[in-house]
Amino acid sequence: MTAATAGVGPSRRLSRPRWLGALLAISVALNLCFVGGAVWTRFHAPAPSTTSERFQRLAQTLNLSPPQQAAFDQYVAAILARGNRLRQATEPLMDEAWEEIAKPQPDQARVLQLLDEASGRRHDFQHEAVASTLSLLASLTPEQRAKFLADEHDRRLSLRRRRAEETR
Numbered sequence: 001m002t003a004a005t006a007g008v009g010p011s012r013r014l015s016r017p018r019w020l021g022a023l024l025a026i027s028v029a030l031n032l033c034f035v036g037g038a039v040w041t042r043f044h045a046p047a048p049s050t051t052s053e054r055f056q057r058l059a060q061t062l063n064l065s066p067p068q069q070a071a072f073d074q075y076v077a078a079i080l081a082r083g084n085r086l087r088q089a090t091e092p093l094m095d096e097a098w099e100e101i102a103k104p105q106p107d108q109a110r111v112l113q114l115l116d117e118a119s120g121r122r123h124d125f126q127h128e129a130v131a132s133t134l135s136l137l138a139s140l141t142p143e144q145r146a147k148f149l150a151d152e153h154d155r156r157l158s159l160r161r162r163r164a165e166e167t168r
Helices: 016-043 051-062 067-104 108-138 142-168
Strands: none
Touching: 051 067, 051 142, 067 108, 108 142
16 A cells, blocks of 8 residues: 555655754854844944034924024023033133143142032033923924934934943
């Protein structure tokens, strides 16, 4: 009696080696996709935008009314000008502190004094920036305010990630 006459056909199940080969092929393909994606994002990451570009994008997403747009433009101009003044005020102090540190016998009290002065100027900048931001937020609708705050949250998170990557 033959297998055909007995009603027994060939088994349609894959053998164990074929299953293992299929799983290995799928695993290799997924790993290649993962590695390729990681490499692609590493070399094709978007360039960090400038503060002005970020504010322009933010203004577009907020859909500001003309009075709000004027307030927003004043806010951006004030923030940028204040940031420039802060850099102009603190960079000479930091340079002087590093020059003192570079001396064979640095004066620690002088270095700390310069750092404290730079820190105080940054502190003043932060107070002015917070006051300006709160004033701007008061002119926005709740939805616009939420978008503004979400953008700021995302920016700060991105900065933290970038700093963490730099320390690796």
